Amino acid sequence: MPNRFTANPPPELSNSPQGWQQRTYSISELARLFEVTPRTIRFYEQEGLLAPQRRGQTRVYTDKDRVRLKLTLRGKRLGFTLAEIREVVELYDAMPDGNLRQLNRMLEILAEKRQELRRRLEDIRLMQSELDDVEERCREVLENLKATS
Known part of the structure; x- marks a missing residue:
């Protein structure tokens, strides 16, 4: 089963001598597509x-470029860095074992990202608690000021 991070669609069938031709894209086609x-x-x-x-000044993107842009x-x-x-x-381009190495590295990066998100969530919870405390104290002071005026 193809992995959505590594799947490279098969080239389109054509009348070329090799029998296969990759689809190409202009920069504007890729920009519109994504x-x-x-x-x-x-x-x-x-x-x-x-x-x-x-081709001269024109950029011509292949299916490989399209997939790389999609993955990027x-x-x-x-939340991955560049x-x-x-x-x-x-790693994927490094064949022959690129796919295995790529998937293992992906799992490592995903685990790191999950841990980072957990830390951020805890930080957000703490900040919310602190905001609640400050808000409660402000309301108490405001009520006291209203009662004495």
Whole structure:
């Protein structure tokens, strides 16, 4: 069963001599597909997460680039740093055991993210408690001021 972080869709069938041809995308097509700006895509390219081919001044993105962008955006939503995303993507590209290493590293990063979220949740609970205490004291002082005036 394909893993949603590693699944690379099969190239589309074509009339090429090899029988297979990858779908290509322009930067505007990818931007529209993922609802991001072309500037975002260029940023990820500068960061080494995407490597489009060039036809003159035009960037040409392959299915591999599309999947890498999808993984990058998903990783950002999950709170991964660009370095963590790059590491996971590069592990997959490192074949032949890249998929196994990638999945193990993903599990490590996910465990770290969960622990970080638990710490943040506890911090938020403590802050809420402190806010409640301050609010209660302010209301008491306000009531006392109203009673004496």
